[in-house]
Amino acid sequence: MQQIPPFDRPRSRIGKLCLTGAALAILSACTEPFDLDMRDVTNGFDTTAALSTAANRPRPDDRGIISYPNYQVVVAQRDDTVQSIAARLGLDANTLAAYNGIAPDVALRRDEIIALPSRVAEPSPATGSATTGPIQPAPEVSVTTLASDAIDRAEGTAPSSQSGVEPIRHQVTRGETAYSIARVYNVDVNALAEWNGLTGDLAVREGQFLLIPPAGTVGTVAAPVVDTAAPGTGSIAPIPPSAAAPLPEETTPPVASSTPEEEPESVAPDLGSQQSAPAASSAAMVTPAQGSIIREYARGRNDGIDIGAAAGSPVKAAAAGTVAAITTDTAGIQIVVIRHPDNLLTVYTHVTNLTVARDTNVSRGQVIGEVLPGDPSFLHFEVRRGTDSVDPAEFLP
Incomplete structure (x- = not known):
């Protein structure tokens, strides 16, 4: 087995100061x-x-x-x-x-x-x-x-x-x-x-x-876990026509009359103001951040979903309710909990620049903060019924 030599060998004080000065000069430009x-x-x-x-x-x-x-x-x-x-x-x-x-x-x-x-x-x-x-x-x-x-x-x-x-x-x-x-x-x-x-x-x-490190700790941002099926599974190869029943007989469509009847002039229906209005969503909640899901719900492993969203983009209350708690975890990541009717709670983490406080009443779709910068930046969102997590997909459009 390789023996570790001393890694921090003595370095020139002048060279070290120069490196540090150069680093400080560009520090303000680094994100x-x-x-x-x-x-x-x-x-x-x-x-x-x-x-x-x-x-x-x-x-x-x-x-x-x-x-x-x-x-x-x-x-x-x-x-x-x-x-x-x-x-x-x-x-x-x-x-x-x-x-x-x-x-x-x-x-x-x-x-x-x-x-x-x-x-x-x-x-x-x-x-x-x-x-x-x-x-x-x-x-x-x-x-x-x-x-x-x-x-x-x-x-x-x-x-x-x-x-x-x-x-x-x-x-x-x-x-x-x-x-x-x-x-x-x-x-x-x-x-x-x-x-x-x-x-x-x-x-x-x-x-x-x-x-x-405790189980689940990663040294870099982990890629979303995707269950990949083995090659050839989950698909059915079509049966060649010659290996089963004979080909169906061709049917010739009737020839159109040489003197077609005069068709009435096509008139577009009058949709009025409804013509460009989007269909109303019947979902119980709105999606709290604009982006794609980079980590799916998996009970016991990920009790919510991670939505990849641009840093600084708005985070919205998924439904009307009351801010029940604003706290932080041991890493300083903010946690916002909103209480809703029917014993439901929604949880939002990786949020910054909050615009709400505890006991604030919020409406459906109201902006409560912004997505925290990260690599990648994302919003973690949970829905809980009492103490049990449930799949947010049941409530989102």
Whole structure:
């Protein structure tokens, strides 16, 4: 198995400042996050995606600590070594290095995971964390709960506690690769790389600890899942005429009379104002965003639909109702819940520039915000009857 050399070799201070200055000069023209770290730029691996999607991993405190009930890890900062981490946490550098299968003075990659052999002080506001203590599993909260009076926080308020699934912590053994580990745990290899600060060649070392991203985490925007039938299935080959019944006899149409009767002059019906009016839709709801469906409803896997729509395009209330909740998930994505008659709820995520507030009454088709920019940009839309998700196609035109 390939041994990982130190990746962040000393670079010229002048050259580094020049690169940073050039990056800052064009930063204002960029619409995507810019990778000022410039790590591994020589091998053609763009870490922009890693810096943006690493937000799916819990945010460490100022020391770099991510704390779970059963273990703690440190996310390496720029120019970190095991020695600098040990000094920061008051640990023995040799013990920490041996535990992670690396020498104490080897330069670590930014975002590389270093596992702690014993627990240190828990994250708290004093260490730059929004909460105190380890990350606990999130309680099961239905959209109905979100829409109830139990959700009182206003838009933009930080979550009261940090929660999430404790990932598996895997220690690399001889012969393993990032690909083989990703296959064992059935996770996206790009997500594995981003969660653990791996370089473009995805090299890992024996003894290294990796956090296994929760199921469903992807390193890049996943393409919609399409069920593709095997070749030849789902179609019926026509039977050759010679292999079955004889060809039907030809029938000759009657010859038209040589003296056709005079036909009355054709008069177009008078449609009046209805001639150009579109037919009224009988659907219970209107489509909340203009675009095509890029991900279909799949109960248990995708409890709604994803509508590919241009960033900044309007998002409309699918039906008349009352805004029951406006909140955000742990990644800061806004969630809007609208309550409708007959125990129905509609849910809208990836929305920005909201034009409504909680307890606002909205009409069918009223603009409530805009589609959040993304790659691709899309609106996630759900319809729920009580706590159960239902296929939005039953309600949309």
